Amino acid sequence: xxxxxxxxxxxxxxxxxxxxxxxxxxxxxxxxxxxxxxxxxxxxxxxxxxxxxxxxxxxxxxxxxxxxxxxxxxxxxxxxxxxxxxxxxxxxxxxxxxxxxxxxxxxxxxxxxxxxxxxxxxxxxxxxxxxxxxxxxxxxxxxxxxxxxxxxxxxxxxxxxxxxxxxxxxxxxxxxxxxxxxxxxxxxxxxxxxxxxxxxxxxxxxxxxxxxxxxxxxxxxxxxxxxxxxxxxxxxxxxxxxx
Amino acid sequence: xxxxxxxxxxxxxxxxxxxxxxxxxxxxxxxxxxxxxxxxxxxxxxxxxxxxxxxxxxxxxxxxxxxxxxxxxxxxxxxxxxxxxxxxxxxxxxxxxxxxxxxxxxxxxxxxxxxxxxxxxxxxxxxxxxxxxxxxxxxxxxxxxxxxxxxxxxxxxxxxxxxxxxxxxxxxxxxxxxxxxxxxxxxxxxxxxxxxxxxxxxxxxxxxxxxxxxxxxxxxxxxxxxxxxxxxxxxxxxxxxxxxxxxxxxxxxxxxxxxxxxxxxxxxxxxxxxxxxxxxxxxxxxxxxxxxxxxxxxxxxxxxxxxxxxxxxxx
Numbered sequence: 001x002x003x004x005x006x007x008x009x010x011x012x013x014x015x016x017x018x019x020x021x022x023x024x025x026x027x028x029x030x031x032x033x034x035x036x037x038x039x040x041x042x043x044x045x046x047x048x049x050x051x052x053x054x055x056x057x058x059x060x061x062x063x064x065x066x067x068x069x070x071x072x073x074x075x076x077x078x079x080x081x082x083x084x085x086x087x088x089x090x091x092x093x094x095x096x097x098x099x100x101x102x103x104x105x106x107x108x109x110x111x112x113x114x115x116x117x118x119x120x121x122x123x124x125x126x127x128x129x130x131x132x133x134x135x136x137x138x139x140x141x142x143x144x145x146x147x148x149x150x151x152x153x154x155x156x157x158x159x160x161x162x163x164x165x166x167x168x169x170x171x172x173x174x175x176x177x178x179x180x181x182x183x184x185x186x187x188x189x190x191x192x193x194x195x196x197x198x199x200x201x202x203x204x205x206x207x208x209x210x211x212x213x214x215x216x217x218x219x220x221x222x223x224x225x226x227x228x229x230x231x232x233x234x235x236x237x238x239x240x241x242x243x
Numbered sequence: 244x245x246x247x248x249x250x251x252x253x254x255x256x257x258x259x260x261x262x263x264x265x266x267x268x269x270x271x272x273x274x275x276x277x278x279x280x281x282x283x284x285x286x287x288x289x290x291x292x293x294x295x296x297x298x299x300x301x302x303x304x305x306x307x308x309x310x311x312x313x314x315x316x317x318x319x320x321x322x323x324x325x326x327x328x329x330x331x332x333x334x335x336x337x338x339x340x341x342x343x344x345x346x347x348x349x350x351x352x353x354x355x356x357x358x359x360x361x362x363x364x365x366x367x368x369x370x371x372x373x374x375x376x377x378x379x380x381x382x383x384x385x386x387x388x389x390x391x392x393x394x395x396x397x398x399x400x401x402x403x404x405x406x407x408x409x410x411x412x413x414x415x416x417x418x419x420x421x422x423x424x425x426x427x428x429x430x431x432x433x434x435x436x437x438x439x440x441x442x443x444x445x446x447x448x449x450x451x452x453x454x455x456x457x458x459x460x461x462x463x464x465x466x467x468x469x470x471x472x473x474x475x476x477x478x479x480x481x482x483x484x485x486x487x488x489x490x491x492x493x494x495x496x497x498x499x500x501x502x503x504x505x506x507x508x509x510x511x512x513x514x515x516x517x518x519x520x521x522x523x524x525x526x527x528x529x530x531x532x533x534x535x536x537x538x539x540x541x542x543x544x545x546x547x548x549x550x551x552x553x554x555x556x557x558x
Contacts, residue, residue, distance in 0.1 A: 003317075003319050003320045004320075019456075019457070052472075053472055054471060054472050055472055055473070055474060055475070056474075057475070058474070061469065061470070061474075062469075063455075063465065063469050063552055064465070064466040064467050064469070065451075065455060065457070065463050065464065065465055065466055066463070066464055066465075066466045067457055067460035067461055067462070067463055068460060068461025068462045068463075070461065071460055071461040072460065074460060075466060076455075076457060076460075076463075078455055078552075080552060089378075089379070089380065089381070091320075092320040092321060093320075093321050093322070093323065093375075093378065093379070094317060094320075094321055095313075095314035095315075095316070095317050095321045095323040095324035095327065096310070096313040096314050096316060096317060096324075097313070097316050097317050098313075114310065114313055115306070115307065115310075116305050116306065116307050116308070116310045116311055116313060116314060117305050117306015117307045118304070118305055118306075118314070118323065119304075119306075119479065120321075120323055120375070122475075122476075122479065122480075123244070123379055123381065123382065123479075123480070123547070124379050124381055125381060125549070126380070126381035126449070126454075126547075126548035126549060127454075127548075127549065128476045128480070128549030128552060131474070131475045131476065132306065132475050132479070133306075134306075136306070137305070137306025137307040138306055138307060139306075194456035195456070196453070196454055196455070196456050197449050197453050197454050197548065198453065199448055199449055199453060200380055200381075200448075200449070200548075208455075208456045210456065210457065210459065210460075211457075211460070
């Protein structure tokens with residue numbers, strides 16, 4: 001059923017991604033690909049993987065940006081994946097019912113056995129969260145690792161999305177945004193977590209934590225040609241060498 | 244957006260077919276068409292051939308065409324599903340209309356209602372097709388109020404010009420048909436000019452800063468190429484046409500979709516016989532070619548908001 005759930009989902013599962021600590025290592029993207037190519041959305045095929053025209057389906061991609069040098073100039077790494085929107089346009093455009101949003105936890109999924117591969121959902125998503133599998137003729141997207149987070153065969157500590165488990169700087173957090181005590185809710189409140197393209201009103205679930213105000217050039221020890229007159233031993237060396 | 248040839252063919256062929264069917268339905272109900280079986284056969288045959296060819300072509304762009312039947316299920320939310328349902332339902336009144344005309348030769352009592360129902364369903368189907376694009380907020384040049392009127396009036400114009408050709412062997416110089424052609428082509432031209440002015444003057448609602456959520460840090464620009472080669476998103480949504488080609492193709496559209504058909508139909512009003520047939524046929528071929536270019540540009544000029552992640556500043 002591609003109408004959105006009438007009642008708000010009981011849980012709103014999603015991710016918080018910390019742009020302050022993300023180092024752009026791509027571990028989340030690689031781990032996502034590794035898990036999901038054998039998981040719920042299997043396979044995530046590649047075409048010409050070792051050749052010149054390598055292409056393939058990725059559910060998570062990492063971008064690197066540079067901000068205005070006049071305002072401090074930061075390098076920011078930005079992992080991009082499905083935001084599991086409350087008003088998901090990718091769901092309502094689906095003609096077959098393959099795209100749906102779960103009432104119990106708000107996760108947006110594609111039923112691989114029903115999808116006809118019309119690609120309309122990928123056109124409807126402004127965030128580029130969906131990628132087409134040309135081999136299988138169906139659409140792929142982030143499942144929030146639905147086959148991990150509820151998987152009782154895994155240790156409890158591993159019941160979180162592969163991208164979250166893999167992150168070496170703990171820049172990714174998973175949890176329920178409906179629960180004010182959850183880590184994701186608290187981080188969003190404390191650090192002013194932002195919503196992407198809020199002007200579209202799609203109510204994405206995931207939040208991004210902006211980089212903390214950082215040091216700028218010149219804040220640290222000033223770089224001088226020579227030590228000052230009262231630097232003791234260094235001043236003496238300076239005087240000797242300057243003779 | 245990457246122009247999808249099957250979708251361009253689908254929308255131009257079904258547009259012309261539904262335009263023609265809609266006109267046949269309403270004009271016959273009004274008694275404005277020859278009752279000839281042969282005319283009915285040519286007119287309805289051409290309309291149904293264009294519609295069916297377009298609908299079949301639409302399956303060509305699917306990843307899993309064998310599952311296409313599932314697309315009829317989600318008419319409550321999806322314009323694509325509504326288009327499919329209306330297209331299939333539309334065959335019912337069209338078949339009754341053809342039966343009354345070609346077999347029974349009747350146009351009295353309740354029979355005109357079958358034609359009128361075909362007209363209404365034809366308009367509704369073209370409207371649904373346009374709404375598939377109109378409803379996508381991620382693509383501002385499609386999410387525009389002029390998109391649906393342009394689709395509807397272009398369908399009417401192409402249908403009218405083809406009707407004008409089919410009519411000639413039966414009624415040379417059908418004044419009503421020529422008037423509809425002139426009015427529809429002129430209206431479509433004005434709407435298309437208004438649409439192009441509107442999208443050229445529009446400023447993007449989203450920026451790289453709102454897409455990445457770093458507005459407070461000023462301008463944001465990509466640091467490195469994001470991937471070693473183009474991915475699905477860049478191939479499908481990243482297609483962009485050079486401005487100089489867009490300008491040239493727009494001029495070609497003005498010429499072939501609008502100006503040439505108008506001049507040829509005007510010429511047809513003062514000629515008869517083979518010259519009239521030649522003018523009407525050339526006008527119909529010209530508008531069909533022009534609408535293919537117009538539809539190609541509709542895709543090629545559309546920018547998708549995902550490109551904000553790949554270096555676009557505002558969309």
